[in-house]
Amino acid sequence: MDFSTGQCILLHDKDNTLTALLSLAAGKEIELKTAQGIEKLSLRDEIPYAHKFARRDIEAGEDIVKYGEVIGFATSFIPAGAHVHVHNVKGKRA
Amino acid sequence: MNFLKAQFLGYHRPDGQVGVRNYLGVLSTVTCANQAAEEIAGHVKGTAVFTHQQGCGLLQEDLELTQRTLINLGRNPNLGAVLVVSLGCEGVNAEKIVEGIAASGKPVELVRIQRDGGYFAAVNEGGLKAQKLASEISSHVRKESSIKNLRIGVKCGASDPTSGLASNPAVGKALDQLIAAGGSAVFGETTELIGAEHLVAGRCENKGLSDKLLGMVKRLEARVIQHGSDMRGGNPSAGNIAAGLTTIEEKSLGAIVKSGTAQIHGVFDYGECPPNEGGIYFIDSPGREPELLAGLGAAGCQIILFSTGIGAPQGFPFIPVIKVSGNRNTVKTLVDFIDLDVSQVLLKGESLESAGSRVLEYSLKTADGHTTKAETIGYNGSTAIFQRGPIV
Numbered sequence: 001m002d003f004s005t006g007q008c009i010l011l012h013d014k015d016n017t018l019t020a021l022l023s024l025a026a027g028k029e030i031e032l033k034t035a036q037g038i039e040k041l042s043l044r045d046e047i048p049y050a051h052k053f054a055r056r057d058i059e060a061g062e063d064i065v066k067y068g069e070v071i072g073f074a075t076s077f078i079p080a081g082a083h084v085h086v087h088n089v090k091g092k093r094a
Numbered sequence: 095m096n097f098l099k100a101q102f103l104g105y106h107r108p109d110g111q112v113g114v115r116n117y118l119g120v121l122s123t124v125t126c127a128n129q130a131a132e133e134i135a136g137h138v139k140g141t142a143v144f145t146h147q148q149g150c151g152l153l154q155e156d157l158e159l160t161q162r163t164l165i166n167l168g169r170n171p172n173l174g175a176v177l178v179v180s181l182g183c184e185g186v187n188a189e190k191i192v193e194g195i196a197a198s199g200k201p202v203e204l205v206r207i208q209r210d211g212g213y214f215a216a217v218n219e220g221g222l223k224a225q226k227l228a229s230e231i232s233s234h235v236r237k238e239s240s241i242k243n244l245r246i247g248v249k250c251g252a253s254d255p256t257s258g259l260a261s262n263p264a265v266g267k268a269l270d271q272l273i274a275a276g277g278s279a280v281f282g283e284t285t286e287l288i289g290a291e292h293l294v295a296g297r298c299e300n301k302g303l304s305d306k307l308l309g310m311v312k313r314l315e316a317r318v319i320q321h322g323s324d325m326r327g328g329n330p331s332a333g334n335i336a337a338g339l340t341t342i343e344e345k346s347l348g349a350i351v352k353s354g355t356a357q358i359h360g361v362f363d364y365g366e367c368p369p370n371e372g373g374i375y376f377i378d379s380p381g382r383e384p385e386l387l388a389g390l391g392a393a394g395c396q397i398i399l400f401s402t403g404i405g406a407p408q409g410f411p412f413i414p415v416i417k418v419s420g421n422r423n424t425v426k427t428l429v430d431f432i433d434l435d436v437s438q439v440l441l442k443g444e445s446l447e448s449a450g451s452r453v454l455e456y457s458l459k460t461a462d463g464h465t466t467k468a469e470t471i472g473y474n475g476s477t478a479i480f481q482r483g484p485i486v
Contacts, residue, residue: 006443009259019259021440050255051338067351069293071344091341093289
């Protein structure tokens, strides 16, 4: 199942990233209803519109998943609620 | 939603395909015949004219591509009959085009400007033939058909971040629901695969198909490199990164997601038509709109879903092109172009599954005869056929 809160969207249930639908301030509490129940997390960083943040803790080297597909891997540990972008992710392709 | 028992009202053709429109197609074989084709179609109600800039002065590979595209466009079930308008000396073979279309069992006639004695003679001859054909198909009536006979093509254009978050994934869900119900779908845009081609290849039913698809991406890249450009490097661009796209895989997936998640059942060249079986098919095609829409038409699509962020206008002469947008502002401002609003995914927490069902329900309503915005205003004149080599 996929779910959008109006604040962020989970595009696929396998995803470990969420995408912001508004610019979200650091410290904001996010509540996400999924097929598995309610997930709560608080944002560690400011997340601009259409940028991603971690749905849960992601270890260094772990795959970054969006649309249910691998879009790259984490170059460092990314805690839940942190901004996921070029500073902590690399693509697996050229 | 489950669409297993869904039906639409369509025109049952002699070859078993079911049209959602019932036009007399007036197809020009070559640039030089375009004006005569338009003139003939202008005099007869119920016609849809298709013109293009190919058909002559091309390498053999491209002449074959034009010819098979015209044959398969003529065979598209949205056409009840076809009038082929030829100059006479063009590179493509007009008789072969007529034969290829006629093999589907629908009535086909030919006009040749050089043989018939010039422009006025061809318009006269063509007008009479068109009138007879249009009159003949006017008595066809819509009858119930299973959703299994529906083939939908997809395209995205004039994209923005809402495309990758709402309209493309909603269209992808609609295709998944269509395929689960036994229908079929076609996507293309080989250019969009670059960076995520390994993921799309992984969706192919067997290794032969994956290899064929990867070969198409390689062939495209080799052609681009030959012209001194590079489509892979520099992606995502600085602008893409500022907009939140982190890797080339993510950028490509934002477009590819409109094809859903079903296993790829076949991989075909531009202008070819996949068999009448369920499942999703890929066609090797450019991303540019007129060429891609004609490729989807040749692939037998009765309907095209066009996902857009900032708003694209184009329709197609004999295929309803449904514009789906997740950008609320575009939906409100471009009222004469956008057919379906899926911004509720972003603004109201609607699930993509639900938005996908709305897209498929709207497609069935369109199949029944409801006209798209582009159809009602006739915004469908920019048509083209792809070419790979130089014009010679």
